[in-house]
Amino acid sequence: MNRRDVLKNLGLSIGYAVATPSVMSLLQSCKTEIDEWKPVFFSADESVVVRNIIDLILPTTTKSPGALDVNVPEFLDLYIHKTYDNKQQESYKEGLSHLLKALQVTDQGTGFLKTGDYDTLLAKYLKAEKALQDKYKSHNKDGDNHDAMTFKALDKLRSVAVWSYKTSKEIGLNVLSYDPIPGSQKGCISVEEATGGKAWSL
Template sequence: MNRRETIKGLALSFGYVVAAPTVVSVLESCSARSETWPAIYFDKKEQHFVTHLVDIILPATDTPGGLDVNLPQFIDMMSHDMFRPEEKNIFKEGSEIFANRFKEKFGNNIGESGKDEIAELFASYFDLEPEEQTKVGYLQSKPIEEVPMEEVDNYKMYKFLFNIRSLALFGYFTSEKVGKEVLNFDPIPGRYVPCVPVSEIGNAWTI
């Protein structure tokens, strides 16, 4: 397995492992809560609604949100650097399907929309009955060649949304800000204790 596949596999399984320095450095730069950052993979429309999706998935509360650690920029770079060409095609097509369904539902372009409308559409695809959840998960486990023709659009759209969610979580928990301010952080770790009651641990530890 090559380096690209290794890093991508870690990211999409929420692994707490730091990726390439050029990518992770985005997470450590000054927060940029705007849509004017120079994207290398997203077009202007995607830049707009991916920024909103990040804020929906990881909003700021009493802890930093996804925009506080530059997750849209991180996802943009990871999508460009880690996906194979065929995966990029599915990602882009899924993005366009989501945008088209937004227009069908609300009558306006997603690139000019507000966060609330995007949140409503996003939630509708995850507020599913158990049988539908199982069906979506089953299809996502298959290569696109094995997906029934009538399900291909849904498959591509969910692939896009799952990638956004997975990369957002990966980037969030590997950022320095979250590692130091949200998780437990000990710059000089002490002895190794293999068995500790969960009640004594508190927050997860930064690794």
Template sequence: MDRRKALKFTGSMAAAAVAGPSLLTLLQSCKNESRVDWQPQFLTMDEAAFVSKIVDMILPRTETPGALDVKVDIFIDKVYTYLYDTNGQNNVQKEIKKFNDDCRNNYGDAFVSLSESDQIKALQKAEENSGQFGSSVWGTAIGNPEPVGFYRSLKSTALWGYFTSEQIGKNVLNYDPIPGAYHGCLNLDEVGNKWSL
């Protein structure tokens, strides 16, 4: 590995170490915000409506809560506000505009104003034209990662916000708090199979 790659890798690892606790704080702060009085911090109201519509279509409410129920759109706005630098923020706004321009050219209006069938077509097209995340081992990319594009990045952030929300973590996924409850003096047959540590 040459010096440039080593420095780049070290910088990305340091950024991940700093960003991890920040993201947990962002998730917690979204839980306390009411949807009625939500004012986006970075996104404009039109951009916020765009993000809300896309995350609602990716993760709609079914028998489990949807993305809007756990405030994924608010989480994404906070990610853009606190974790993106000025260039990243400018790129997000440029990409939202480009996405809406493509919708106007192909379907006649901005994404949020389209019929549901045209919105589905627009998302299917974005899915087909987006790059794929490369393989990784424990968060470290293997090989040369390809750019994934705006839509895939937004979708990934939406999934991340959804599955790490407290409501989904506790009520939908299997929840095993660490450290678990202490149960002393159990008979060996109550413990079940051997447990790995």
């Protein structure tokens, strides 16, 4: 299955955002090996869960690198730590707590979890029927509905992971269609004709 099919099956429907230069430089600075990564916002268990979920959403393929190859989890850790205020960080932590609860992470930590556990989680929430997803989205924000809070946490993680992935230098230059000096404007042509079927990098 290629990346296009993976994203389509997960029901990806987010807008495209352009990152500011400071955010882009932050993303490019996140180049660490997993054994050397010391999260500043995520806890140890949260970092494992975030990495595994992001890896399934944006996996490495024969045609393009995956989210882990361009250090998306490391970027998110720094981005949230440096740009979110206390209230936003608390809200994000609450969402992560629902993900850990859904995966039944307790005192055992995350060492016992298998890829299938994460697959099941993604299938249950991100591949749910549209009516159920709409119900989760419209639910009140008081945190009393575990399923709604879990869906919202996964949906938010997916959205920011895809945004971070598309913002990385490797993806912007070598995977998406990149033209640093745009030429003439051509209207009414297909995406295939314009970029070979690729989305624009910027």
